[in-house]
Amino acid sequence: MSSLKTTLSGYAGYRGREGHYSFLLHRITGLGTALFLTIHIIDTSWVYFAPNAYQFAIDLYRSTLFGIGEIFLVFSVLFHGVNGLRIAFFDLIAPKFWQIKKTRSSTRWTLAVTLVLWIPAAGIMIYNILHHNFGMFGG
Amino acid sequence: MEIKLKVFRYLPNNGNKPHYDTYIMQVNPTDRVLDVLEQVRADSDPSLAYRRSCAHGVCGSDAMRINGRNALACKVLVKDLGTNEITVEPILGLKVLRDLIVDMDPFFEHFKSVMPYFINNEPLPSDGKERLQSPEQRERFDDTTKCILCAACTTSCPSFWANEEYVGPAAIVNAHRFVYDSRDRAAAERLQILNDQMGVWRCRTVFNCTEACPRDIQVTQAIADVKKAINSGKLE
Numbered sequence: 001m002s003s004l005k006t007t008l009s010g011y012a013g014y015r016g017r018e019g020h021y022s023f024l025l026h027r028i029t030g031l032g033t034a035l036f037l038t039i040h041i042i043d044t045s046w047v048y049f050a051p052n053a054y055q056f057a058i059d060l061y062r063s064t065l066f067g068i069g070e071i072f073l074v075f076s077v078l079f080h081g082v083n084g085l086r087i088a089f090f091d092l093i094a095p096k097f098w099q100i101k102k103t104r105s106s107t108r109w110t111l112a113v114t115l116v117l118w119i120p121a122a123g124i125m126i127y128n129i130l131h132h133n134f135g136m137f138g139g
Numbered sequence: 140m141e142i143k144l145k146v147f148r149y150l151p152n153n154g155n156k157p158h159y160d161t162y163i164m165q166v167n168p169t170d171r172v173l174d175v176l177e178q179v180r181a182d183s184d185p186s187l188a189y190r191r192s193c194a195h196g197v198c199g200s201d202a203m204r205i206n207g208r209n210a211l212a213c214k215v216l217v218k219d220l221g222t223n224e225i226t227v228e229p230i231l232g233l234k235v236l237r238d239l240i241v242d243m244d245p246f247f248e249h250f251k252s253v254m255p256y257f258i259n260n261e262p263l264p265s266d267g268k269e270r271l272q273s274p275e276q277r278e279r280f281d282d283t284t285k286c287i288l289c290a291a292c293t294t295s296c297p298s299f300w301a302n303e304e305y306v307g308p309a310a311i312v313n314a315h316r317f318v319y320d321s322r323d324r325a326a327a328e329r330l331q332i333l334n335d336q337m338g339v340w341r342c343r344t345v346f347n348c349t350e351a352c353p354r355d356i357q358v359t360q361a362i363a364d365v366k367k368a369i370n371s372g373k374l375e
Contacts (some may be wrong), residue, residue: 001300010231010300015207019346023297087344094362103346104361 018107026083029076036073067129070120078121079114088111140168142217144175146187147228149235158183159226162186168218172205176212176239179190189239191344199289200301204228209291209351214312214322223267232303246290249306252370253314253332258325270322279321284359285311285354292348292358298341306333308358315361326374334369342366 011024046054060066086106090097098104131139149157166175173194180187192198194213201212206226217225227326264270275296286309286354293299295305314333318326333339339362348358368374 006232007297007300010297013207016347017350023343023345091363093343095360095367098360098363099357100349
């Protein structure tokens with residue numbers, strides 16, 4: 001089995017505990033954020049290189065589909081950041097915390113903190129989509 | 140109780156592709172997965188191949204994926220799986236030689252690479268007897284002396300699945316056992332070996348290794364100890 005096939009089958013098929021799923025979510029949110037940043041750098045460069053295309057990109061960002069995507073983007077950035085802080089704290093400051101009990105509870109806490117930060121932001125973003133794209137709330 | 144056992148099968152050079160065989164069997168809830176496999180060999184298919192030796196969780200021969208999770212087949216009771224459907228597969232990341240048997244050579248090469256043996260060329264104490272250490276000094280590396288080299292940790296690690304060159308959790312645990320031994324004198328050399336992209340820095344703290352260890356070794360903590368020792372240059 002190639003290492004890519006092994007890796008992907010392990011990612012999807014290995015029945016790990018909280019740490020495994022936290023790692024997967026960290027990877028997915030990191031890749032999602034990196035992908036968005038790459039696209040965003042390219043479309044911002046169009047201000048100079050291709051102004052018409054830039055306007056098209058901005059219109060696309062204002063579409064409902066992109067708006068929903070941005071809600072998930074905010075989740076990705078928040079989870080990746082909070083989980084990164086958790087890992088850095090354990091790894092650099094308190095290695096003695098790398099225990100099964102503490103890892104399981106800290107991954108749950110990480111998700112809870114992310115949701116607490118994300119839900120209000122998602123609410124504002126959903127309001128904006130409904131307001132600007134669907135004319136609701138006096139839009 | 141009746142169970143449905145699904146076992147990964149692969150016999151190289153026989154034209155067949157990897158596949159799963161299914162067996163419907165009557166077993167006792169207190170049987171271990173190893174007992175179930177023995178029953179298959181005895182009653183249904185003597186060609187089923189897997190490693191086993193002591194069958195009591197000491198030799199570390201029978202690490203395999205049981206319902207998607209690494210464990211020793213001799214330590215898992217059927218009733219503890221909480222289901223009547225049991226899937227048994229070889230550990231991941233090492234080449235399958237046949238059925239549940241994998242090529243352990245790369246694993247042992249990584250183990251050897253960290254010099255997992257006592258090194259001290261200083262003269263013996265004046266009485267010519269033992270090199271003494273305090274209970275506290277012994278306690279510092281007690282956890283990592285428990286490793287039985289079953290490879291359950293290394294083959295549960297996503298970093299190892301992605302790159303076989305990664306030294307892996309088991310090798311780091313065995314390095315830790317000597318790095319923190321107050322009588323040993325080669326800690327600096329071992330830390331230098333592990334201070335590599337394919338050494339401790341490949342660890343992503345996924346924690347699968349600690350969860351999979353049948354000896355309950357705090358593997359991720361041992362790796363973090365080694366990382367900290369490399370960073371600080373001190374053994375605490």
